[in-house]
Amino acid sequence: MSKSALGRGLGAILEEVEEAYIGNIQGSKDLVREINLNEIIVNPFQPRKAFDSESIVELSESIKKHGLLQPVLVIKNGDGYMLIAGERRFRAVKLSGSKTIKAIVADLDKTKIRELALIENIQRENLNPIDLAHSLKELIEEYGITHEELSDIVKKSRSYVTNSLRLLNLSEFTQGQVSEGKISYGHAKILVGLEEIEQKKIVNTIIGQKLSVRETEELVSKLKNSIANKKSSKTIETSRLQLKKLSDEIEKKYSINVKSTKNSVTLKFANQSEVDTFLKAIK
Template identity: 35%
Template sequence: MGKNTGLGKGLRALFPDDAVVVPSQKDEVLEVDVEKLVFYVRTNNVRPNPKQPRKSFDRIKLEELGASIKEHGILQPLVVKPETKGYTIIAGERRWRAANMIGLKEVPVIVKDLPPEEVLEIAIIENVQRENLNSIEEALAYEALMENFNLTQGEIGIRIGKSRTAIANTLRLLKLPQSIQEQLAQEKITSGHARAILILEDPAKMEAFASEIIEKGMSVREAENRIKKMQSEGLVKPLQQKKDNSSGYIAEIQEALERKFETKVHLSNRGKKGKIEFVYSSLEELDRLLERLGYEKEN
């Protein structure tokens, strides 16, 4: 299967319009294109993806989903990857967990034999689009994409449908001490609180301020005002202002080009001069890039 799997276009691209339901007794031997089929497999033959970005599942919400499944069935099939034994979930772990809770013996699935990076991308897309990840889980997922598959923040933004700035702001949360990351994951504080805490830079001051926010029930606005007061009193160094915004301008242009051409772009400038580099990893990507640039091959 090629790379053109509809990533970045939402989960709808994963489900074929002409899907066919196959009885469960035939789920082990199929002589048709399984990527256009919805069929039933035994629930215990399906296992979660160990790299699933979402780590916590609300039991009450799972029970509510289980009740809905008991009443109406699973309305949207799971997307799974075939393994030597059984299947690994690409999208739909909540449905699978809820099905297990109510003792459902079979679940509907669509099979997608995808490379590891696309499995992780789809798992992130599903959770981010449905707002199922907490901020730390989301940041860890982005970090995994960068470290495991050498993606830039701009490339992640293209796949997820968010700006490079939004990706960068989320990744900054991983600079928080572990205790504050846990408080954020447990929703004791919000991302807004966390961004205010990051200004303190010193881990000990961060932890003390996070405790103060929780104890006093501070709003984000109150936390920000508290930081400003500490800065005015000289207790916290004010953020250094850049002499110009050229780096921000270059970053915005780079992000816009990466979105337009759907490939990695490097911009560098020295004074009034600079260069733009387009990066491709295959001849197919080069052909697509040349087409978007308006280049026509000579016969």
């Protein structure tokens, strides 16, 4: 499927498909079938999740009186069918008590529908950053496209795509806070790379003190510097302990006067004979 087609989104594509099929009804009534409602599953890729119950009740009453004027659109799905367009009509017909529904079986590939649905999902303005990241990841994994290609398709910058995907490296706790809108995308991308326990501390601070993204950047920068200093101190201390251990072993094994300081080990020999004996022993 072309990138231009992908970029148009599922809703626009399906509207065109439905219009084309409905238009053909005028020429052939054979396109319309009466299908049992229990043979049809709703489209799991449908971006729209909320339906106005009051309007569905009104439509149901109209269908009882006048019948369903516009068939729904379905595709074959195993032994049954998947609803592609007309979920509001589908719900209203079920509510009316009917066991069947007028439908047109469209010749569409389910894989293409999945692809389009992911694109439309990504382009929704109210999609939370974690769901967006999962949708981006699915597209990359399922269709083998690069970050650059995906950025062209979804009309986002390559850096935005990459940073969004990096959010999936955050801890489960942090991802949950992002999904619930307790911290923003801007906050979240700063936390990538921190240990889980540090993420939790920062997230709680962001929420508790209502930190801005800039304030969060400063806090994380201080934390990283503190962690780096601790690691450096630990490395130095480890090196000093190793030097001390080496000094003790040499002194004990070779009966040599050894002096150990913070960064060095000094061997003191009484004469050249001791030097020669030591060098011979360590060869």
